[in-house]
Amino acid sequence: MSVISLVxxxxxxxSYDPVMGLEVHVELGTRTKMFCGCSTELGAEPNTQTCxxxxxxxxxxxVVNRIGVESAIRIGLALNCEIAEWCRFARKNYFYPDxxxxxxxxxxxxxxxFNGYLDVQLEDGEVFRVExxxxxxxxDTGKSTHVGGATGRIHGAEYxxxxxxxxxxxxxxxxxxxxxxAGARAPEVAKAYVTELRELIRTLGVSEARMDxxxxxxxxxxxxxxxxxxxxxxxxxxxxxxxxxxxxxxxxFEIQRHATVLADGGTIVQETRHFHEDNGTTTSGRIKEEAExxxxxxxxxxxxxxxxxxxxxxxxxxxxxxxxxxxxxLQAEWGLSDKDMxxxxxxxxxxxxxxxxxxGAPADQARKWWLGELARRANETGTELADQPITPAQVAxxxxxxxxxxxxxKLARQVIEGVLAGEGEPDEVVEKRGLAVVSDxxxxxxxxxxxxxxxxxxxxxxxxGKVQAVGALVGAVMKATRGQADAxxxxxxxxxxxxx
Amino acid sequence: MTELIKYTAAxxxxxxxxxxxxxxxxxxxxxxxIEAVDKKVNAFLHVDTEGALKAARAVDDRxxxxxxxxxxxxxxxxxxxxxxxxxxxxxxxxKILEGxxxxxxxxxxxxxxxxxVVILGKTNMDEFAMGSSTENSAYGPTGxxxxxxxxxGGSGGGSAAALAAYExxxxxxxxxxxxxxxxxxxxxxxxxxxxxxxxxxxxxxxxSSSLDQGGPCARTVLDAALLHEAIAGHDPLDSTxxxxxxxxxxxxxxxxxxxxxxxxxxxxxxxxxxxxxxMQRFNESVELLRELGAEVVEVSCPSFTxxxxxxxLIAPSEAxxxxxxxxxxxYGLRVGDDGSRSAEEVTALTREAGFGxxxxxxxxxGTYALSSGYYDAYYGSAQKVRTLISRDFDAAFAGVxxxxxxxxxxxxxxxxxxxxxxxxxxxxxxxxxxSNLAGNAAMSLPCGLAPEDNLPVxxxxxxxAMADDxxxxxxxxxxxxxxxxxxxxxxxxxxxx
Numbered sequence: 001m002s003v004i005s006l007v008x009x010x011x012x013x014x015s016y017d018p019v020m021g022l023e024v025h026v027e028l029g030t031r032t033k034m035f036c037g038c039s040t041e042l043g044a045e046p047n048t049q050t051c052x053x054x055x056x057x058x059x060x061x062x063v064v065n066r067i068g069v070e071s072a073i074r075i076g077l078a079l080n081c082e083i084a085e086w087c088r089f090a091r092k093n094y095f096y097p098d099x100x101x102x103x104x105x106x107x108x109x110x111x112x113x114f115n116g117y118l119d120v121q122l123e124d125g126e127v128f129r130v131e132x133x134x135x136x137x138x139x140d141t142g143k144s145t146h147v148g149g150a151t152g153r154i155h156g157a158e159y160x161x162x163x164x165x166x167x168x169x170x171x172x173x174x175x176x177x178x179x180x181x182a183g184a185r186a187p188e189v190a191k192a193y194v195t196e197l198r199e200l201i202r203t204l205g206v207s208e209a210r211m212d213x214x215x216x217x218x219x220x221x222x223x224x225x226x227x228x229x230x231x232x233x234x235x236x237x238x239x240x241x242x243x244x245x246x247x248x249x250x251x252x253f254e255i256q257r258h259a260t261v262l263a264d265g266g267t268i269v270q271e272t273r274h275f276h277e278d279n280g281t282t283t284s285g286r287i288k289e290e291a292e293x294x295x296x297x298x299x300x301x302x303x304x305x306x307x308x309x310x311x312x313x314x315x316x317x318x319x320x321x322x323x324x325x326x327x328x329x330l331q332a333e334w335g336l337s338d339k340d341m342x343x344x345x346x347x348x349x350x351x352x353x354x355x356x357x358x359x360g361a362p363a364d365q366a367r368k369w370w371l372g373e374l375a376r377r378a379n380e381t382g383t384e385l386a387d388q389p390i391t392p393a394q395v396a397x398x399x400x401x402x403x404x405x406x407x408x409x410k411l412a413r414q415v416i417e418g419v420l421a422g423e424g425e426p427d428e429v430v431e432k433r434g435l436a437v438v439s440d441x442x443x444x445x446x447x448x449x450x451x452x453x454x455x456x457x458x459x460x461x462x463x464x465g466k467v468q469a470v471g472a473l474v475g476a477v478m479k480a481t482r483g484q485a486d487a488x489x490x491x492x493x494x495x496x497x498x499x500x
Numbered sequence: 501m502t503e504l505i506k507y508t509a510a511x512x513x514x515x516x517x518x519x520x521x522x523x524x525x526x527x528x529x530x531x532x533x534i535e536a537v538d539k540k541v542n543a544f545l546h547v548d549t550e551g552a553l554k555a556a557r558a559v560d561d562r563x564x565x566x567x568x569x570x571x572x573x574x575x576x577x578x579x580x581x582x583x584x585x586x587x588x589x590x591x592x593x594x595k596i597l598e599g600x601x602x603x604x605x606x607x608x609x610x611x612x613x614x615x616x617v618v619i620l621g622k623t624n625m626d627e628f629a630m631g632s633s634t635e636n637s638a639y640g641p642t643g644x645x646x647x648x649x650x651x652x653g654g655s656g657g658g659s660a661a662a663l664a665a666y667e668x669x670x671x672x673x674x675x676x677x678x679x680x681x682x683x684x685x686x687x688x689x690x691x692x693x694x695x696x697x698x699x700x701x702x703x704x705x706x707x708s709s710s711l712d713q714g715g716p717c718a719r720t721v722l723d724a725a726l727l728h729e730a731i732a733g734h735d736p737l738d739s740t741x742x743x744x745x746x747x748x749x750x751x752x753x754x755x756x757x758x759x760x761x762x763x764x765x766x767x768x769x770x771x772x773x774x775x776x777x778x779m780q781r782f783n784e785s786v787e788l789l790r791e792l793g794a795e796v797v798e799v800s801c802p803s804f805t806x807x808x809x810x811x812x813l814i815a816p817s818e819a820x821x822x823x824x825x826x827x828x829x830x831y832g833l834r835v836g837d838d839g840s841r842s843a844e845e846v847t848a849l850t851r852e853a854g855f856g857x858x859x860x861x862x863x864x865x866g867t868y869a870l871s872s873g874y875y876d877a878y879y880g881s882a883q884k885v886r887t888l889i890s891r892d893f894d895a896a897f898a899g900v901x902x903x904x905x906x907x908x909x910x911x912x913x914x915x916x917x918x919x920x921x922x923x924x925x926x927x928x929x930x931x932x933x934x935s936n937l938a939g940n941a942a943m944s945l946p947c948g949l950a951p952e953d954n955l956p957v958x959x960x961x962x963x964x965a966m967a968d969d970x971x972x973x974x975x976x977x978x979x980x981x982x983x984x985x986x987x988x989x990x991x992x993x994x995x996x997x
Contacts, residue, residue, distance in 0.1 A: 052604050056825045058597065058705040059584045059606055061738050091821050093870070097843050102824035160843065162829070295870035297879060300709035300818055301701075302739050 056100030076113025573616030596854030606703020623658030653683030678932025685958020777950025820866030907958030
């Protein structure tokens with residue numbers, strides 16, 4: 001690939017207005033597949049969770065999973081959508097070896113949910129409304145592994161392995177209306193939307209929505225139009241962007257790439273593109289000439305779905321507390337300012353804090369650790385806060401040790417470090433590293449005496465009543481005891497000895 | 501022993517139940533008959549001698565243990581090769597499925613087994629049920645037992661020929677546009693397309709999902725009814741299966757009384773293209789219905805003239821999608837996989853080699869009709885025609901209990917005569933297609949021989965959806981009256997093989 005120099009982000013936004021469309025696929029966590037009784041459990045031996053239906057064997061027929069429909073309706077309701085009174089499945093016809101029937105049973109012009117919105121909060125607290133076009137039901141394909149060849153794609157591969165365990169797992173595809181008016185914040189809106197959607201999905205309990213496990217996948221459609229123009233430009237479709245950060249990066253890169261092409265007097269080709277995690281760029285996938293005509297038509301093997309209004313209202317009434325409402329409640333409970341709450345949200349710390357509090361820690365302490373030490377580490381390693389190798393229970397235990405006076409702040413930090421390094425439970429780390437606070441007077445006495453002897457002028461000041469000078473002596477003792485001393489006790493001992 | 505093959509299914513079941521004959525003897529008699537005549541007829545693609553004898557032995561064992569046997573226990577049956585059979589090859593008459601051994605039984609297959617029916621083997625058919633002559637089978641044509649140089653109808657020519665050749669007293673067909681009724685008509689046997697949704701399609705290899713319907717084939721109306729009851733009923737594995745009781749078809753077949761019934765003659769099913777002898781026998785049948793005490797009126801269903809073109813858009817459209825799965829990846833034929841070709845190339849080569857010309861023609865027609873920009877004009881319009889046809893039926897059934905017509909415009913034509921003329925071939929289903937589009941129930945039963953060629957003519961009876969019992973009530977009465985008139989069943993006039 002030739003190296004092109006991209007128009008800077010700022011310059012791109014000075015001339016163009018980005019228009020985005022986001023398509024998110026969510027694998028439902030139903031026990032069985034969308035159209036048969038096979039298990040959806042991840043990680044099984046390839047091709048062990050299959051049957052005639054999900055293998056598309058001749059003669060097999062689909063039967064709709066009721067929980068799949070229910071989950072789709074609940075997602076639709078949580079996205080403020082209308083729920084269809086009558087809708088159908090449709091066949092999307094195209095050939096690909098990982099699709100057993102060579103058509104995907106999906107929905108076309110009659111989705112189960114449509115016309116909704118999701119309010120998302122940006123990092124500075126601003127709320128942006130993303131309009132939802134539709135949410136529809138479909139089935140996942142099998143999984144291809146292309147072996148050999150340079151790209152890991154089917155072209156150039158020596159051979160391909162097919163695992164149909166995934167074939168027929170229920171998917172909900174959620175499609176936004178064109179997102180306009182976000183301007184320079186478009187990439188941020190994209191990330192915030194996917195983040196909010198993920199939380200919503202998890203709150204509904206319909207999927208774990210783990211992007212790293214492919215349970216949630218995002219396509220970023222993006223086009224630019226000259227500022228002030230109504231008509232949308234030609235879009236690119238960047239497929240399978242699989243982390244929150246990548247969603248933002250992909251949108252940002254595409255804005256710059258489009259602007260570069262347009263600034264050169266070029267035209268954008270409508271095409272699918274692949275995002276590369278390693279360098280944050282996208283490359284061309286399938287071009288339009290090869291784009292397929294899916295020949296959609298209503299699936300004749302299934303009858304229409306007509307959810308009764310009673311059922312829909314029952315599901316609406318039973319929706320759990322949705323993320324925005326819950327966040328407001330937690331902010332009040334934790335007594336946080338908008339800014340502090342935003343910091344918690346931005347760090348992805350809500351769940352870790354909640355779980356730490358549930359394990360017995362005070363909220364402010366829990367927040368301090370997750371937003372401080374642990375957030376820093378997550379940031380440095382580019383990982384999710386919740387994925388750090390420490391559990392909320394362990395953090396709570398460290399908080400308890402501090403509260404009991406067995407650790408001070410500095411030691412607690414070292415214990416956290418030890419847990420993260422895999423040295424065991426907090427108590428084991430304290431033991432192994434010998435990190436308990438020393439508050440035994442006899443053990444401290446010598447160090448205190450030494451500090452007084454080493455700093456006669458400071459001692460003199462204190463004797464003269466300048467008690468605030470005691471800090472210098474405390475510091476000397478802490479240094480001598482490698483931070484393990486109970487600072488408050490040290491201070492008392494110094495003042496006692498100096499008769500102040 | 502040779503008499504056993506002439507028994508009706510009802511007689512066979514009674515004889516087995518009474519211990520007059522064992523199920524194994526019955527099965528063996530039919531296997532011997534197949535051995536003797538099927539080289540000429542070519543009704544069977546696969547004879548499952550071992551499976552048949554095993555099933556027959558199981559029936560005999562159950563009887564020996566004093567267990568109660570069902571109304572068809574021990575009766576042999578010829579199964580159209582479009583239903584899956586666990587462990588027994590299923591080809592749909594296509595090269596592309598050569599060698600495929602399904603790992604599962606169709607619901608219909610399982611119900612037959614549960615009923616103690618002895619499945620003799622799988623019968624020949626037009627490839628993927630596309631055709632009206634069985635000439636489109638990749639495994640050679642089937643001969644009509646009345647004249648082996650003529651077609652036995654299609655797509656279920658194998659099943660109908662097996663009945664007419666006394667290779668089996670019962671058979672299963674599938675009817676997408678007439679594939680049960682038209683072979684029944686041209687072989688002098690009885691064939692019923694039940695109401696769409698009343699016989700499970702699970703395990704029926706799909707041609708056109710919204711039209712396909714499995715159904716009974718037999719030599720008598722009562723036998724068809726007994727088989728109908730054995731295979732019909734709700735199946736949770738088929739979403740289009742109707743969850744309602746099966747109409748009492750056996751009881752209806754035994755009534756033999758149609759006094760007071762109102763019967764409509766469809767005006768549109770006559771005229772150009774209808775063989776004189778066919779119309780003669782049909783008109784005599786209408787007269788007979790009157791004599792039996794029915795009130796006969798003429799009805800008009802103007803949209804029926806649009807049925808054929810609508811069918812040839814809907815069925816190929818669905819077929820183009822249903823047959824996409826034959827891609828050489830998981831089962832069946834694989835061509836060109838020599839290590840140098842991509843999966844895409846192997847799929848293309850396999851489909852080129854594995855599908856016959858008629859199947860390819862319909863895949864192309866359907867692919868075109870569903871294409872973006874053409875969908876509304878073709879598939880969309882065809883669906884509207886379908887609605888119009890249903891309305892015509894509704895209007896007609898508001899005034900009559902059943903409709904009647906000739907089953908086919910002509911008697912069996914010579915093998916090869918229409919092979920190169922698809923349009924002429926398609927006309928064979930002119931009278932049968934409307935019922936598939938509307939999803940209602942229809943039967944064909946023999947009503948005599950056309951004077952000009954001494955070949956069987958079929959009378960079609962059409963009933964509203966879920967009123968399948970009316971077919972049997974009318975069919976049973978007509979059959980009894982005709983047999984009395986002739987002094988024997990029509991099939992006895994067929995030449996010996």
